Amino acid sequence: MLRDITIGQHFPGNSILHRCDPRLKIVMTIAYIVVLFVASNPLGILLSLALLALLYSLAKIPYRLILKSLKPIVPIVIFTAVLNLFFMGGEGEPLFHWWLLSIYAEGIRYAILMSVRVIALIAGTSLLTYTTSPIVLTDAIESLLRPLEKVHFPVHELAMMMTIALRFIPTLIEETEKIMNAQKARGAKLDNGKFTERIHALIPILIPLFISAFRRADELAMAMECRCYHGGQGRTRLKVLRFTRQDGLCALAMAAMLAVIVATRFL
Amino acid sequence: MSEIIRAEHLRYVYNPGMPDETAALDDVSFSIEEGDFVGVIGSTGSGKSTLISHFNGLNRPTSGRILVDGRDMWSSGEDLRSFRFLVGLVFQYPEYQLFEETCAKDIAYGPRNMGLDEAEVQRRVQEAAAFTGLGPDLLARSPFELSGGQKRRVAIAGVMAMRPRILVLDEPAAGLDPAGRDTILSQIRDYHEKTGITVVLVSHSMEDIARYANRVLVMSHAKVAMYDTVERIFARAPELLELGLSVPQVTQIFLKLRQMGLDIPTDVYTTPYAVKTILKAWNARHPEHPIPLEGGGVHAS
Amino acid sequence: MNTKPMLQVRDLHFRYDPEQPTYAVNGVSMEVHRGEFVAVLGANGCGKSTLAKHLNAILLPETGTVLVEGMDTREEDHLYDIRQKVGMVFQNPDNQIVATIVEEDVAFALENLGVPTPEIRTRIDEAMKMAGIYDKKDKAPYKLSGGQKQRVAIAGVIAMRPDCLVLDEATAMLDPRGRAQVMQTIRTLRAAGISIVSITHYMEEAAQADRVLVMNQGKIVMEGTPEEVFSQTERLKSYHLDVPQAAELRDQLVAAGLPMPENVITPEACAEALFQLLQGSPA
Numbered sequence: 001m002l003r004d005i006t007i008g009q010h011f012p013g014n015s016i017l018h019r020c021d022p023r024l025k026i027v028m029t030i031a032y033i034v035v036l037f038v039a040s041n042p043l044g045i046l047l048s049l050a051l052l053a054l055l056y057s058l059a060k061i062p063y064r065l066i067l068k069s070l071k072p073i074v075p076i077v078i079f080t081a082v083l084n085l086f087f088m089g090g091e092g093e094p095l096f097h098w099w100l101l102s103i104y105a106e107g108i109r110y111a112i113l114m115s116v117r118v119i120a121l122i123a124g125t126s127l128l129t130y131t132t133s134p135i136v137l138t139d140a141i142e143s144l145l146r147p148l149e150k151v152h153f154p155v156h157e158l159a160m161m162m163t164i165a166l167r168f169i170p171t172l173i174e175e176t177e178k179i180m181n182a183q184k185a186r187g188a189k190l191d192n193g194k195f196t197e198r199i200h201a202l203i204p205i206l207i208p209l210f211i212s213a214f215r216r217a218d219e220l221a222m223a224m225e226c227r228c229y230h231g232g233q234g235r236t237r238l239k240v241l242r243f244t245r246q247d248g249l250c251a252l253a254m255a256a257m258l259a260v261i262v263a264t265r266f267l
Numbered sequence: 268m269s270e271i272i273r274a275e276h277l278r279y280v281y282n283p284g285m286p287d288e289t290a291a292l293d294d295v296s297f298s299i300e301e302g303d304f305v306g307v308i309g310s311t312g313s314g315k316s317t318l319i320s321h322f323n324g325l326n327r328p329t330s331g332r333i334l335v336d337g338r339d340m341w342s343s344g345e346d347l348r349s350f351r352f353l354v355g356l357v358f359q360y361p362e363y364q365l366f367e368e369t370c371a372k373d374i375a376y377g378p379r380n381m382g383l384d385e386a387e388v389q390r391r392v393q394e395a396a397a398f399t400g401l402g403p404d405l406l407a408r409s410p411f412e413l414s415g416g417q418k419r420r421v422a423i424a425g426v427m428a429m430r431p432r433i434l435v436l437d438e439p440a441a442g443l444d445p446a447g448r449d450t451i452l453s454q455i456r457d458y459h460e461k462t463g464i465t466v467v468l469v470s471h472s473m474e475d476i477a478r479y480a481n482r483v484l485v486m487s488h489a490k491v492a493m494y495d496t497v498e499r500i501f502a503r504a505p506e507l508l509e510l511g512l513s514v515p516q517v518t519q520i521f522l523k524l525r526q527m528g529l530d531i532p533t534d535v536y537t538t539p540y541a542v543k544t545i546l547k548a549w550n551a552r553h554p555e556h557p558i559p560l561e562g563g564g565v566h567a568s
Numbered sequence: 569m570n571t572k573p574m575l576q577v578r579d580l581h582f583r584y585d586p587e588q589p590t591y592a593v594n595g596v597s598m599e600v601h602r603g604e605f606v607a608v609l610g611a612n613g614c615g616k617s618t619l620a621k622h623l624n625a626i627l628l629p630e631t632g633t634v635l636v637e638g639m640d641t642r643e644e645d646h647l648y649d650i651r652q653k654v655g656m657v658f659q660n661p662d663n664q665i666v667a668t669i670v671e672e673d674v675a676f677a678l679e680n681l682g683v684p685t686p687e688i689r690t691r692i693d694e695a696m697k698m699a700g701i702y703d704k705k706d707k708a709p710y711k712l713s714g715g716q717k718q719r720v721a722i723a724g725v726i727a728m729r730p731d732c733l734v735l736d737e738a739t740a741m742l743d744p745r746g747r748a749q750v751m752q753t754i755r756t757l758r759a760a761g762i763s764i765v766s767i768t769h770y771m772e773e774a775a776q777a778d779r780v781l782v783m784n785q786g787k788i789v790m791e792g793t794p795e796e797v798f799s800q801t802e803r804l805k806s807y808h809l810d811v812p813q814a815a816e817l818r819d820q821l822v823a824a825g826l827p828m829p830e831n832v833i834t835p836e837a838c839a840e841a842l843f844q845l846l847q848g849s850p851a
Contacts, residue, residue: 135668167668170710175363181325182364185356186425187348187380204376207366211411219663226624226656227677227724228648234682238675238689311713311743415612442659442740444612444769446808471744474813513744516813516835523839529846538813542820548846549826558825 010133017059017131021247022140028254029128035258036117036124044264045116051257052123059131069126070119077115084111134166136239143241156232164220172213179208271301271433271465272322272354276331279317283329291317293489295331299467299482301432304459306480306497307469310511313486315469316359319435322467323354336432352381355431359438361422365410370401370421373410377429395428398458400450416447423451427458434458435467440475452479474515477501477536485510502534517541572638573599574732574763575623575654580632582618592618594786595632600732605754605764607774607794610783611808616767619783620736623765624654637731652681655725659737661717662710664724670712671696671705674723681728691727698760699723699753715746719753732763739770751776771798771810775833782807795831814838 012018017025036048056063070077085107094102129137142159149155180190183204190201277295282288291314299305309315320326321333324340324347332339340350355377358364367373371392378388396406399420405413410421423439436455440448456479459466470476476483476497483500485493487510493500500507504514504522514522514536521535521544531548535541543560550557575598582593593615600606610616621627622634625641636653639646658664667673674692683691696702699719709717718738725733735754739747751773754764766773774780780797782790784807790797798804801811801819818832818841826845832838 133669135672163667167666167709170708171662174710178358179364181320182358182361183376184325185323185351185358186364186377186429187351189348189380204364204366208363212363216660216663219658219660220666222626223656223658223664223721224666224676225626226651227728228651228680229676230648230680235679236682236685236688237679238672238685238692240685310745444808445810446611511745517817519835520814520817520839520842523835524842524846527839527843527847529843531846538817538820541817542824545817545821545826545842545846546824552846552848 011061011065011130012133013060013131015059015131016246016250017055017127019246020131020250021241021243022132022136023144023241024243024247024251025128025132026137026140026144028251029125031254031258032124033121035261036120039261039265040113041265041267042113043267044261045113045120047261047264048120049116051261052120052127055127056123059127061127061130065130066123066126070122073118073122077118080118081111081115084114135163138162138166139237139239139241156235160232168216171216172209175212176205176209179205179212269301270298270334271336273298273334273337274318274321274331275334277318277321277328277333278330279314279321279326280329290489292321292328295489295491297484297491297494299433299465301465302463304456304466304468304479304481306476306483307467307486308471308473308476308483308512309486309492310471314489315486316437318486319356319437319467319469322433322435323356324350325356352377352429353431354433354435355426355429357423357426357434357436357439359441360419361426361439362410362415362418364422364425365418368409369407370410370413370424371396371406373421374406374425374428377425381429391428391430392424395424398427398461399424399454416443416450419443419447419451420454423455431464433465433467435469437469438471439468440470440472448475455479473507473513473518473536477515485512487511497536498534501536504533574602574604574637575600575765576633576635577619577622578633578635580619580622580629580634582622582627582630584618586630591615591630591786593622596783596786596788597632598781598788600763600765602731603758603761603763604779605758605766605777606779606781607777608765608767608781608783609769609771609774609797609809611769614783614807615786616783617736620656620734620765620767623732623734624656625650626656648681652677652728653730654732654734655728655730656734656736657718657721657725657738659740661714661721661741664721665709665717668708669705670701670707670709670720673709673720674705674727676724677728691729692723695723695727698726698756700749700756713746714742715749718742718746718750722750722753722757726757726762730762732765733757735764735766735768737767737769739768739773747773769809771812774798775812782809795833798833799831 039045039048056066085103086101094104096103138159142155145153145155184190188201188204274295274297277292278290279292280288280290295318307315317326321328322335327341335350335353338345340347365373367376374392374395375388378391401420401424405417410418413421419439423436427434439451439455443451452475455466455468458464468476468480480497483493483495483497484491485500485507492510493503501514501518504518507514517538518533518536521531521533521541524531525533532544535544546558546560577596577598580593580596581591583591596619608616608619618627622629622641625647628642634641636650639650641650665673666676671692674695675688678688678691693702696705699722701716701719701723704712704716709720712720722733739750742750754766758764766777768774775794775798777794780792780794781788782797789807790800790803798812798815801815804811812833814835814837815833818828818838822828829841832841
C-alpha cells in the first residue's frame with residue numbers, strides 16, 4: 001500500500017549512465033526537457049523518443065519499469081490529450097462537430113504531441129532517479145547550487161534537509177503502518193465511511209505520527225551534535241564528485257544528439 | 268474449558284511472487300484454551316509478531332485457517348471488525364498510539380468505536396484504569412505528560428477497556444526498567460486471575476515467561492517448534508538453547524551441574540523450586556543433619 | 569590505571585528546571601580511567617542519563633565540574649575536542665542515523681570535523697570493521713536489524729577515534745541477539761583500549777564491567793566490582809533493580825542454612841559452588 005510508492009526509486013547498476021557524474025545527468029535531464037518543448041515537430045519528438053530508448057537500453061533498465069513509472073500519470077496524460085483534442089482551435093472545417101465540441105485536425109495533432117511529450121518527460125526524469133541514488137542526487141544538487149551561497153542562499157542546509165528527509169521516509173512509512181494497525185486493533189474505521197468520517201478517522205493516526213516525528217527530530221539533533229555537526233562550514237566529504245574525461249565525452253555526445261533534435265525544427 | 272483460538276495449517280507469505288518472497292508462517296497449527304496464559308517465545312523474525320496479527324484479522328492468511336471462538340473471520344458473512352473487539356491486541360511500544368487530550372479519553376477510544384453508550388464507556392474506562400493502577404488524577408492528565416511506564420499502562424488500559432475475550436500483548440515490558448516491567452507484568456497477571464480472560468504474552472525474556480505463563484509456544488523459522496506446559500518446555504532446555512533462545516539462569520545452573528556429572532533434575536526454572544531441589548539433593552547426601560524444606564515449591568512433580 | 573583519569577566528575581549538581589527544588593543529578597563525583605569499563609545502573613529517573621549527557625557537554629553542570637582529559641566541559645573552545653574524545657550512543661538506533669547509506673553515515677562525524685577525504689575512507693573502514701558491520705557498508709540503514717543499526721551508530725562515533733564511548737541505554741530497545749552483538753562490539757572496543765561508560769538497567773551487561781556504579785535519586789549509592797555490587801541482593805532490590813538469579817539463589821540457599829561462598833553472581837560460579845557442596849553420590 002504505502003510501500004508501493006515507486007517515484008524516485010533507485011535501481012542500482014554499473015552502466016555508463018550509472019557511473020556518469022550526477023551533475024551532468026541533472027543538467028542533461030533539464031536540457032532534454034527543454035528540447036522536448038522546443039522540438040515540437042513530429043520528427044523531433046520521434047528522435048527524442050529514440051534517444052530515450054537508447055539511454056534506457058544503455059542503462060539496462062527494463063522497459064516495464066517505464067510503464068510502472070507512467071502508471072500514476074495516466075490520468076494527466078488523458079486529461080492533457082482530451083483538453084487538446086477539443087479545445088485546440090484549427091483552421092478550416094472541423095473533422096467532427098457536436099454541440100459545443102469540435103475536433104480539428106490540429107487538435108488531434110496536438111493531443112498526440114502533448115501526450116507523447118508528457119510521457120517522454122516523465123520517462124526521462126525517471127531515468128535520472130533510476131540511475132542515481134538519492135544521496136548522490138542530493139550531493140549533485142548541492143554542488144550545482146553552490147554558486148548561490150554567494151547570495152547567502154542556505155545551500156548546505158537545504159541539502160542536509162533533503163538527505164535527512166530521504167533517510168526518514170522509509171522509517172516514517174513503517175511507523176505510519178504500525179500506528180494504523182494499532183488503531184485498527186482498537187476498532188478504528190479507516191477503510192470506509194464518508195469523506196468527513198475518514199478525515200476524522202485520520203486524527204488518531206496523524207497526532208501520534210507528528211509527535212513521534214518531533215521526538216525523532218529532537219533525538220537526531222542531539223546525536224548530530226554529538227558527532228560535531230555545526231553546519232556546512234569547513235566540512236569535507238567522503239565522496240567527492242569528479243567530472244572525468246568520460247563525463248566530458250558523454251556531455252559532448254548528448255549535446256550533439258540534442259542539437260540534432262533541435263535542428264529538426266528548422267528543416 | 269473450550270478452545271478460543273485455533274490455527275489450522277496457517278501460512279503467511281510476505282511479498283508473494285516477488286524475488287524476496289518469504290514465508291513468515293509456515294504450516295502453523297495449534298489451539299489455545301479459554302483462560303490460558305500462553306507465553307510466545309522465539310527470536311526476532313521467527314514469525315511471532317506475524318502470528319499474533321492474524322488473531323484479530325490485521326493479516327489475512329495466505330492459506331490455512333484461523334478460528335477465533337469457533338468462527339472463521341475470513342469466511343463470508345463475518346464482520347471482520349467484531350474480531351478486533353474479541354481479540355485485544357497490544358503492539359510493541361503501544362504508547363506511540365496515544366493521541367487524545369486526556370488519558371481517560373484515550374482509553375475510551377476503543378469502547379467508543381464499539382458503539383457503546385456513554386455510561387458503559389465510562390464504566391469500562393474506570394475498570395481498565397483500576398487494572399492498570401491509573402488513578403483519577405492521571406486519567407485527567409494528558410498522556411504526553413506521563414512517564415514511559417505510565418504511558419504504556421494507559422495504552423494497555425485502552426485495549427483492556429474493550430473487554431476482549433483474549434488479550435494479546437507483544438513485548439509489553441520492552442525498554443522499561445525492572446520496576447516498570449514488574450509493575451506491568453504483575454498487573455497483567457492480576458487481570459488474568461481476576462477476569463479469567465485468555466492472555467497471550469509475546470516476550471524475549473525467558474524469566475518473564477517462566478514467571479507468568481502456564482503454557483509456552485516456541486516459534487522458530489516460521490514454524491511452531493514446541494507447544495506445551497511451561498514445566499515441560501523448560502525441561503527441554505538444551506533444545507531451547509539449540510534454537511538460539513536463552514533459558515532462565517537457574518535452568519542454566521542445573522544444566523551445568525548435570526554436565527559436571529551430578530545426578531540432578533533439570534526441569535527447574537524458578538528460584539523457589541531450585542532451592543527446594545538443591546536442599547533435597549543436600550539432604551540425600553547429608554542424612555545426619557538435614558535441612559528442613561519449608562514452604563511449598565511452585566512446581567509440583 | 570595509575571595515570572590521570574580520562575573523565576573526572578566533581579560534585580556535579582544539575583536541575584532541568586532551576587525553579588524546582590529537585591536535582592536530577594544531586595552531587596555526583598566519579599572518575600573513569602583510560603581503558604576502563606564502567607557500568608552505571610539505576611531505575612528510570614535516577615539521573616543516570618542526565619549524568620551521561622554531562623560527559624560530552626550536551627548538558628553543562630549547574631554547580632560542580634566535569635573534566636574530559638583535563639578540559640572543563642564549560643569552556644566552549646574545547647567543545648568539539650570534547651565531543652570527539654567522548655563519543656555518545658543513544659537508545660533508539662533509528663534516531664541517530666543521518667544518511668541513507670551505512671558508510672555515508674559512519675563518515676558523518678569525520679566530514680563535520682573536516683578530515684581530508686582519503687583519511688575519511690581509511691578511518692571509516694577501520695571503524696566499520698571494529699563494529700562488525702563492514703559487510704553492510706553499502707546497505708540502507710532502514711533495512712538492517714536493530715543490533716546492526718546500533719552498531720552503525722557505534723561505528724559512526726568511533727570513527728572519530730574517541731578515548732571514551734558512552735552508551736546511554738544503547739541496548740534497551742534491542743532483542744537478545746542485538747544486545748549480544750552490541751556487547752561483542754563493546755568487548756572489541758575495550759580490547760582496543762577505548763574506555764566504556766555504559767548506562768543500563770540490564771545487570772547481565774553490567775556484570776561484564778570492571779566497575780559498577782548504582783544511582784538512586786540523583787546520587788551514587790553503590791560502587792564496586794560487579795561481584796561486590798551484585799551480591800548485595802536486598803540493597804539492589806530496594807533501588808528497584810534486578811538481581812542476578814544466581815545471586816538470589818545463593819542468598820536463599822545461605823538463608824536455608826547451606827554454606828555457600830560469597831560473591832556468587834554468575835551461573836558458572838553458582839554451579840561450581842553447588843558442585844563442591846553436592847558432589848559425591850547420595851548416602
